[in-house]
Amino acid sequence: MPKSVITTNLPSDGANSTKIAEAFSACRSAINEVSTTGFTLMVNFSIMGYEHFECSFHEKWKEQYDRENYFLHDPVFNWALKNEGAIRWSAIQLPDPLQILEKSQRYGLVYGAAFAALTGSKRSMVFVSRQDRELSDNEMRRLSMVVTEFFDSLLPPPSLSGKELEMLRLHIQQEMSYDEIAEQFSLSLSAVKTSFLRMRQKFGCKSTARLAYLAKERNLFGVEPP
Template sequence: MDTRSIKWTPRSEDISGKVSELFEETREYIEDVALSGYSLCINQSMLGYEHFESTYPVEWQSEYARRRYYVGDPVVTWAVIHSGDKRWSDILVPDMRNIMKKARTHGLVYGAVFCRSGRGKCSFLNVARDDRELTLQEMFRISDLFSNFIDILEKEPRLTQGELDVLRCLSEDMDVKGAAEYLSIAESTAKGRLANARKKYRCKTNYFLITRALTEGSKSKLGKSRN
């Protein structure tokens, strides 16, 4: 993928809430290692990215965006065509615009990139320090954390038939008690199925659960007639 054709802008999909929630457990360790900041880009494609966040110095972020450094950035170039982990110092892509030299003036002296790609998209995490290279232990730990994070992020929730049955009843204006009676199950069982489904979709209420299920892959199953 040629970085000159990349749109460094957000796509219409809004997954920031989901990313922020799932990344929370990983963020603490990343921040301990990335003393000069980190940047996280999720599902970058030719159409743009679905989520981006950075804790790099604000001055560097502004300069980077204003001068479009992503065009020619050797780290970004490496990330969009590879899947794996690499210290910045080991990346052999030519730095024609001296971007890495300019980054060092903002404390981004040492760093590493962790990239996971598939289905025409790539997600990558950059971590930076100003004092030393990342140790092998830090590289392995961040690699594992990032891989697990991406796996969970991309995993589509799957509802059981029982969970779908209760949701279908609620979507047709039944309450939980009515759904239990219709399905010939205990009310506590219906509540348990709803609780499991809410956990899978990370929803606090049944209303948002039904909305998420309708929009994220269960629409055809949820919309089946009860007859």
């Protein structure tokens, strides 16, 4: 059964809205190719509002959705609040007590898909719609890839503690071994190895060499004196 999606007028904090819109522009064209009757983007949603919101659905539907507070009962929105990943609207099996799904079809929201993810401690979601047919498997895969890349760009950059940063600096800049670092910090060798494992995990690196490269690329140690 086709589903409708959220078009609320909850307040935005506005702090990063322009930056988020610029990041989203990279995947907007791919979404527009598929969502022939509009899309909705909501970034970092919480009970207090969101950081950024875009909606290109029919204006009369948006007015009705806001006026009737449909988002509280919308199956697609409720799915996105509790799940991560991608799903066609027709695959969502949740109650629709206000018959929002049927009402949305009058405005072209007959088929579509939902994409949702945790972006830090909050949730971000994209809903696409069309009137004529279900999204193909290829379209779902392509949009999943594009939207996931966008969601990932919203995550805060990883950070290291002062102790971790100093360990990494000694290893990279002074070429100290794990054994030497363990002696420097009065730690066991296994504790040092665990610290470097956690650092690699933070940055998604499979090797310490890759971690060292990223540390230099991102200038984690600041500008070195001449």
